[in-house]
Amino acid sequence: GQQVMQIPQYQHVQEGEDFTTYCNSSTTLSNIQWYKQRPGGHPVFLIQLVKSGEVKKQKRLTFQFGEAKKNSSLHITATQTTDVGTYFCAGNAGGTSYGKLTFGQGTILTVHP
């Protein structure tokens, strides 16, 4: 079945440093979604990428979807303590399985002030 791998599992940064998490799928994706989960909270939708090579920005966050639609990345510029949490990618294979999202393992981000 479809697998989505996410690295790194943990990332510790000093406030002001940049952060990147990477997501790779074993199959071509119809779209990829990114979620953020604060400690003790539930996942919250951040963004969705649909087109090959797509790049989207939300303030200090930059999301990319690979040309082959099998990988994606999330980059945070100049991290802040409010960025702390777990970041998940979730892939949708589309077709008859478009009701299902497969989540990566998540990257736990710690920001030291």
Add this chain to the structure above:
Amino acid sequence: NAGVTQTPKFQVLKTGQSMTLQCAQDMNHEYMSWYRQDPGMGLRLIHYSVGAGITDQGEVPNGYNVSRSTTEDFPLRLLSAAPSQTSVYFCASRPTGPNQPQHFGDGTRLSIL
């Protein structure tokens, strides 16, 4: 606007007991899903439903049953609880269509002794 409501928030069971985790959404979403979250494993899909009367298995369905008699409700049943089912359970819903974000409930933290 309640969104996705999960009850209970916390539960402790003894091995062999059964229970039902409740999930309700008031957004008229067709798609609903149940995930379990374990450290280092991300969110794994247990069961999902694409509409009332229709359910299907996800990645880790064993030991769990679901039904979808109404659009609003999607209960998850543990038939005979086992310590391996100790986890945080999230219910999610989303609108019909291939590129829609998921809305998560606050989760149920379940411990099996």
